[in-house]
Amino acid sequence: MDPTIIIFLALMIGMMWFVTSRGKKQAAAQRDMLAKTVVPGASVMTIGGFFGRVVDIDGDVVTLESPSGVETIWLKSAIKEVKEPPFAVVDEDEGVTGASAVVPDDASSxxxxxxxxxxxxxxxxxxxxxxxxxxxxxxxxxxxxxxx
Incomplete structure (x- = not known):
C-alpha cells in the first residue's frame, strides 16, 4: 500500500474526529448555559413555540405559567431558550403599532x-x-x- 494513501486516510479520520468532538462540546456548553439561565421567574420559549414564565423546577420537570395565568407542566428538555414573548408594541395615542383595520365588537354590522x-x-x-x-x-x- 502506498504511504500517501495511509497518511490521507489518517488525516480524514482525524478531521472527522475533530469536527464531531467540537460539535459535541459546543452542544454541551449550550445545554449548561441554558440550565443556568432557566430559573424561577425567567421567561422561556419551548420547542413548540409556547411562551411562559418559569414557576417551579423539580428535577426534569418545569412548571410554566402562561400570560393568562394557567400553569402547565413541561419536561426541561422541551425548553428551547430563555426569551421574552414577542408582544406588540402599544402606543397609547395610536393603539397597537401596525394595526390599521377596524374590527367591530359584534357581528351585527x-x-x-x-x-x-x-x-x-x-x-x-x-x-x-x-x-x-x-x-x-x-x-x-x-x-x-x-x-x-
Whole structure:
C-alpha cells in the first residue's frame, strides 16, 4: 500500500474526529448555559413555540405559567431558550403599532351577501336578487325555481 494513501486516510479520520468532538462540546456548553439561565421567574420559549414564565423546577420537570395565568407542566428538555414573548408594541395615542383595520365588537354590522347579488336566509336556500334559487340545498346544484 502506498504511504500517501495511509497518511490521507489518517488525516480524514482525524478531521472527522475533530469536527464531531467540537460539535459535541459546543452542544454541551449550550445545554449548561441554558440550565443556568432557566430559573424561577425567567421567561422561556419551548420547542413548540409556547411562551411562559418559569414557576417551579423539580428535577426534569418545569412548571410554566402562561400570560393568562394557567400553569402547565413541561419536561426541561422541551425548553428551547430563555426569551421574552414577542408582544406588540402599544402606543397609547395610536393603539397597537401596525394595526390599521377596524374590527367591530359584534357581528351585527356584517352582511354575508354584500356585493355578491345574493341574499342569505338562515335555514333556507340561497336566492339571488330576483328570488331565483341559486343552489339546491341537498345536491349543491343550481335549481330552476325557489322552494317554499
Amino acid at each position: 356584517l352582511d354575508p351577501g354584500a356585493g355578491t347579488g345574493t341574499q342569505f336566509r338562515p335555514g333556507g336556500p340561497e336566492v339571488d336578487g330576483s328570488g331565483r334559487l341559486t343552489r339546491d340545498d341537498e345536491s349543491g346544484e343550481p335549481g330552476a325555481t325557489p322552494r317554499a
